[in-house]
Amino acid sequence: MLQIVTGNRLRDGVVIYFAGAGEWTPSIDKALVAEDDHANALLAEAQVGLPPLPAVGPILIEVTREGDHLRPVTLRERIRASGPTTGPMAGHTALDANPAASGIDDYSI
């Protein structure tokens, strides 16, 4: 089982992933992946450092590797990774609707 560490960036809440060596990234594909028994060590490593830690609420999530991409297993984490699936709306800054990238059914109208 492949796992990565994710949390929300302290200063602005943006979804971020632990990339190793004290670095965090908004790009899931740059996340450091741990296999099986190494996951808890990865989570511990992500929480080392002087306060404040960059990420709030770090947790392990399961992913699969698809080519060069990492894809979260759960719908919740796929939505966190690629944004709401509600579709672009009049006046909204539609930065988020990218269902194709997440593998989520495209329900946007």
Place this chain on the structure above:
Amino acid sequence: MYRYDDFDHRFIDERVAQYRDQVRRRLAGQLTEDEFRPLRLMNGLYLQLHAYMLRIAVPYGMLNSAKLRKLAHIMRKYDRGYGHFTTRTNLQLHWIKLEDTPDILAELASVEMHAIQTSGNSFRNTTTDPFAGVAADELEDPRPYAEIIRQWATLHPEFSFLPRKFKIAICASKEDRAAVKMHDLGLYLHKNEAGELGFEVVVGGGLGRTPYLAQSVKKFVPRRDVLSYIEACLRVYNRYGRRDNLWKARVKILVNSLGPAKYAEEVEQEWLASDREAIAIPESYIAEIASAFAPPDYDRKPVDEAALERTIASNPAFARWVKNNVHPHKVPGHAIVTISLKEVGKTGGDITAEQMEVVADLADELSFGEARVAYEQNMVLPHVRRDKLFTLWQRLDAAKLGTSNKDLVTDIICCPGLDYCGLATARSIPVAQRIAKHLAAKEDEIGNFNIKMSGCINACGHHHLGHIGLLGVEKNGEEVYQITLGGDAGHNAAIGTIIGPAVKSDDVPAAIDKLIGVYMKLRQDGERFPETYRRVGQAPFKEALYAPR
């Protein structure tokens, strides 16, 4: 509208300064998240899936044009240009940065707004009729009482750490437009046999995992004593409420485990033993607060109704809007207007900054600067002259705010669901969008119909009270939707019953269509869905929904 006095201004400004220092210390690493979390929540700041979410209090749904413009400014400057009205009539901003929040709260304070008590186990926003003060069927304006309760309940030291959150709603009209019976405590204003004004008090309503309707615990409490009686209700809850189990901590569990009669007896004893005079509301204070809600200076010139009728007759789209979204007003020549935030295919309850500014302009020009938020996630302009309705509709329509679907099948109450919310187990917005799109063409034929939808058991979308309710759950990695039938809000409130196995997300619109088809076939003249459902029972609906293809 109630205006802050010096105390209110000073209090809010001091609160912003405290919070600014708390954020500074958190960002400097001097506070851990565990230490900071309760502080931010007390100021309405949650952390959701994609970002921080700020829930801004809109007391009893009242807004004016200055507040609307400030909210639009905040949405544009600090968020992504839109906001989401909730079923508690508050406004949620879903893309907030922690580092911006002190400035946002300072901006809110400048227009007499804040985000206090939009979280936590204390009083939440007291809600009331969005038509308050102008409804043709109203006994008296309930807003002064809502404001008095707001003042009393804000940071109340005895009730700041209740077993769970506590919601109050007030109704003062024949039609309950505030869904009072789903509240922890509800107040129905009425007159006793002596002609005195007072409240029937109902306690123990709530949705969520264990839905209950509130039960009457006292038929008449004089209005001067209403705070002391609420205090007694809270004291009994504070004393006996379950603090050991989150799912059993709401007052509804206490009322139903003790039994309403026993709970009422406990409250009565507490009330009679308490110092009622200490928080009795003097008539002079009711009058003082009521003066903040005095009616505006209406233009009493007669309206040319014949001209309005000609406009209606020559414009079917306008006629449809008047039929669905325009409501009787107690002042001749005027109307109450519902601004639907349920454009088909869009996110229900969402409003863009530009739309918010249009509402502000229209409020200034046509509604004495006033607008309201309804718990159904729509807005209201309360004071529109009938000869301005066509102008208003054209302007709303140009801003995509002219949707004519109040209380129709596309006027769906819907929580943010898994697209935003950290609690959700399934999506609700995209499913509601597909339902609305599927049914829009026949919504007039269907008539009055309430679909309500939640993305988790917490029931922010009031699914138990929907004629058809939908609860999204995750099952084996798949989103499925449990369907309840026969729910209703208002005076005839009812909790819907589960019809059977949940349906897959893709199948939801067709399932709803089948159920509505049964209703349309079986309904008798004037019957709404809940009445038909109660009359014919579940069987024909179940048969239609689960029959083999």
